[in-house]
Amino acid sequence: MIYYMAAAFLIAIGIYALMLKKNMIKMVIGLSLMDSGVNLLLISLGYINGGTAPILLNGVKPQEVVDPLPQALVLTNVVIGVSVTALALSVIIRVYKHYKTLNSDKVRDMKW
């Protein structure tokens, strides 16, 4: 239960950063925190009381392990998350070169 709270808190704080921070790197930090929160949420959904890691070696029985499916999905998400972060940051670097600011309000070209 405590894990749910941690995950929901991370998601909420990520959204908070996205909503109120104008600094673009801060926004990406918020996204990254949300990412961690979602991963934690998925993993804790797959946990079974008293289960062990889903590696059937050394006499571990199938009945004893936790759900491996969320873990496989989260593994994918971790790698995708870092590539998204890198792409976003490189765009931010490019935008900074052009506008000399990280404040998203001052980047006017995309607005009407």
Added chain:
Amino acid sequence: MILTIAVAILILMMMVFAVYSVETKDLLYAVVGTMAVSLIVSILFYVLQAPDVAMAEAAIGAGISTAVFVIAIKKTERYEHD
């Protein structure tokens, strides 16, 4: 029981780090806070019997992602202005 208390302390620390990394004006510190959050999340993964994900999160979330952030901050600016 001890494990639960330890986890509760970890989560409390994680929350503090998360709030700090969002609220601080120094982006470099903020990134370090994010890294700490990632690291604690990775420990939580391990506690939740997901060693694969824990490894990935420790290496990628705490390692490479932080490096990417630091590089980006070096290319731009370190402090957040209002």
Added chain:
Amino acid sequence: MDYTAFIRPEYVLMLLFAGALITYFAGKYSSMARYSLSLLFSGLALLMVALLYGKNTLSVWTPSITPNGISMYVGTNPLTWFFAIILASLSFLTIMYSIPIMKGKRMENWFYTLTLLLMGSMLGVVFSSDLLSFFIFWEMMTLSSYLLVTLAGKRSDKAALNYMILSTMGAYSMLTGITMLYVHFGTTEFSLLSAQIPGTPVNFLWLSLGLVAVGFLVKSAALPFYVWAAPAYSEAPDGFTPLFSGALSKLGAYGLFLFMYVIVGMSALIGMGSFRGVSSFGYAIALLGSITAFIATLYAIREDDIKRLLAYSSVSQVGYILMGLGIGTSLSVAGSLYHALNHALFKTVLFMGAGAIIQLTGTRKMSEMGGLATRMPITFLTMLISIFSLAAIPMTSGFGSKWLIYEAAINKGFVFIAPLAFVASVGSFLYSFRLLQAVFLGQLPDGLKDAKDPSLLVTIPMIALTSITVLFAIVPGVPLGAIASAESYMGIQPIQVDSLFYFRIGNSFGAYNALVVMTILLFAMLVAMIMFAFAGSKSKKVDQHDTYLSGEIYEHHSDLGLHYAANFYRPIERMFEPYLRLRLERTYDAFGRGYELLSEGIRRVYSGDVQTYVYYVIGFLGMLIILAGWWW
């Protein structure tokens, strides 16, 4: 070794698609290999198609990997063969013709690859015997012809885009219709489909057939969709236009034949509603065709650009084909198929000649040409005969087909269609005479003193096609024999052909004996020539620098309209001017502007402010939670 085992449609297609690939890679290194390989592949394909005559095959040609268990069929039958031989021979001759014409042009290598690909996909359209492969080949054809149009460079981009947008519209409409048919009947193969047609609800047939027909009407540039045709035909590379106008525009008519008569069938078509014994659907097509023929003729009369003139003429002639197709009697269908053949023959020659002349003069404006008859006798003669055929003057095979269509229209007493067709025919004589006069007669401009006939590779296809035109005028029974078997395949009473002599076309009114007509006309022409020679010509030779220009060379003032070909039909133009101002393009433009305004309004949602997007996301999340019925 038995070679006949390889004479199958699927091998023709494989040969051409493999050939396109091989030609591309070989052509990168040597231009000689490019020319000879493309000639070889298209010639071989032509030979194979010719040997398919009289065969009836049907086979599954996809390997075991079929999407959703739908197999793909190819086959050949008399109707298919009739179109396939036109397409194959035109492709072969066009490739031959474009060797000197396209030499050194932009992306020459791609031209041959794409032409072979287009040839393969056109043959694929006619050979395919199920809805899925028909659509796939249809789209391949659209795509490769679009790419061929863009090869001419930046100038052709807009025209090509228009063509592509309208084609895509038509293709989606067609896909919808095809999907409806498939869902309703559960099969895609044509013969299985047509077996299930009787007893289908009429409304369903109207909807699905109408949707499919939109795709074909776009491709044949009929009334509401003709706006792409003139720019695309005229801006396409000179080497591609003959094939584009001569062969590709026929496939819309083929598709209509296929869906109306082969799949739905005559009795079901009549069952959808009829008008004086003609199905209402066919009547609508015929009406569209006749109005298209009329309007396009009016536009052609005004044109000064030689390729645009021919392009509008092409639209108008395809209108005739649709007219005959829609009426759907034995005579009219024969006339329609015959006209498809004739149009392929003469329009290809005309576009080839136009391409050669453009190559020579470097301009497409007719008011900058003139007097080329003596300099380019072969081009002149072939184009002259083709123009006769276009204007349906006897002694050319164009006469026979238009005669059949008129007769069918009069026979049924269509007081709206028949007069329109007549007026359009007179108009087609007007614009083709202007073409003749402005390009070949009159005074030779200074710059064209040393003009001469193009090389053999250009003239051989033109001579070949022209001699077929003349030959078929004398023995119309040869093509009509093939047409009669196609008609009986479509379940229409075949036209009677005198099997002994091939000179007579029979019908309910009587017979047309081509040999007799030809002999009489030849005799009359001889008399006229003798009279002309002995009565003495009243014409006077006018020197290039006559006094009415005070010795100045008029080319420098070509923009003043002093050329004898400028404002040639001013009186007629003045008569139609108020109506011609109502161009269909404006409707499309207005539609486009309205759409742009709408999009501009929608774009406002994306404010460019990141925070706004976050609010959207949270709103969406909230909606999800509410929709999930959450409340504890």
Added chain:
Amino acid sequence: MIKKSIALILIAILFVAIFFTLANDLPFGDNRTTTGVSDKYIYHGVNDTGASNLVTAIVVNYRGFDTLGEVTVLFVAATGVGAVLYNMGRPAGKKRKKTEASLIVRTGSRILFPMMLLFGAYIFVHGHLTPGGGFQGGAVIATAFLFKYVSDTRYHIDHNKFTATESVVGMTFALVGIMGLLLTGYFLFNFLPNGSPGELLSAGIIPIIYVAIGIKVGAELTGILDNMMEVEQ
């Protein structure tokens, strides 16, 4: 200020909504494997694939096509970083301006670099037996290169060789898939014997694919870091 308080209230509502929905509908620690597809993976995974690590079995075997897509996403992201930052000022051949690392870091990196590479390789080679696999091993390899970058200012990687490596391993992945298609009729289907679970040489095509993924992920993450570092102010 009003905006901030509205946002805070919204976020608080969201937090409460997420937390209580989860706590109410999906109690923590319940066994939910029987309702979905997980049951099959848990009970038949080892027999089907020969991999003891069920996560690996899912990632590489059951959902191998998914993983191919993921590797593609990673590749596109790496290409995107390169494309976005392309030609941002630094002339070719100019060195990165950077303060020299301390002697301890330099010496340490020399000793640790091969070890880190070896450790990464160990992780992805044993992906089907122990925790870890291609993604984790690749990330470790990328951190090894990052370490090298930090410690040595003159160090730089050869882009052409990296690209070639990446293409070769990427193609290996696709080729294994196509061989499955040809031999068994399904893309990425296991066509090698499963062997006995728990041995290094077991689990069919999983070790091959995981080695390819490991090298590819390592190369791509290093490429991302390198692209981002190369830009000069």
